[in-house]
Amino acid sequence: MxxxxxxxxxxxxxxxxxxxxxxxxxxxxxEYKWSHGRAVFSREVKERQRKLKISAGRFFATSGFWEILTSPFIYAVTIPLILLDIFASAFQAVCFRVYGIRQVKRREYVVFDRHRLAYLNVLQKINCTYCAYANGVLAYVQEIASRTEQYWCPIKHAERVKGAHKRYNAFLEYGDVASYPDSLQEQRKVLKAENEDD
The missing domain is CATH 1.20.5 (Single alpha-helices involved in coiled-coils or other helix-helix interfaces)
Structure with a gap:
């Protein structure tokens, strides 16, 4: 099986x-190419993009009343996200060194590049920056948590879990007590071996 x-x-x-x-x-x-780690459009492609840009004023004016009214609630989440980012980074900096686990590279999860798109106005760029940060931090923290779970408790749940991380399928089946001690050590070995792959 x-x-x-x-x-x-x-x-x-x-x-x-x-x-x-x-x-x-x-x-x-x-029509974009990679140059020095960045996506780069040709001048003519950028010009075509600029022609499609909606002004910030028009964008704001055409936004719905409820969208404008709820925006402070959206941006208020920035504070807990920053705290989560700081604490998760500190957690892995300390604990993963002790456990011998490779640290998660934040820059692979928190990516800011949409602000370079010529067809976005300033409000859209702010929104994209927020979404990039929020989703990036959550993905970064999920990877930290998944490595922690693999180290301490690599056991599947009895119930099906939606949105399970990529490590979850290799975890021990729920209730498989006979395999638990060896499986726990094996999961730790696999996790520590990731250090050697870099």
């Missing part, structure tokens, strides 16, 4: 790699 699950996980990873190749092809269709 475990072999079948491992084979399915391997197939999923292969499909993810194939999907990434298709996304790279799609990016070529959108």
């Amino acid at each position: 475990k072999r079948d699950i491992n084979e399915l996980v391997a197939k999923i990873r292969d499909l993810e790699a194939e999907l990434e190749e298709k996304l790279i092809e799609r990016r070529r269709d959108l």
Whole structure:
């Protein structure tokens, strides 16, 4: 049974790699290239984008009343997100060193690049920056939490979990007490071996 699950996980990873190749092809269709770690559009593509830009005033004027009214609630979440970001970073800086676990690279999760898109106005760029930060921090923290879970408690839940992290499928089945001690040590070895892969 475990072999079948491992084979399915391997197939999923292969499909993810194939999907990434298709996304790279799609990016070529959108006419940007990578230069010094950044997506760069040609001058003519940027000019076409600028022609599609809606002014900030028009954007604000066409926003719905409820959208404007709820925006302070959205941006108020920035404070707990910053605190979460700080505490998660401090947690892994201390604990992961002690456990011998590779630290999560924040820059791989919290990415700011949408502000360079010529077709976005200043309000849209602010919104995109907020969303990039919020979703990036949550993904970053989820990866920190998943490594912590793999180290301390790599056991699946009895109930199906929506949105489970990528490590979850390799965890021990719920109630498999006979395999627990060895599986826990094996999960830790796998996690520590990730240090050597870098």
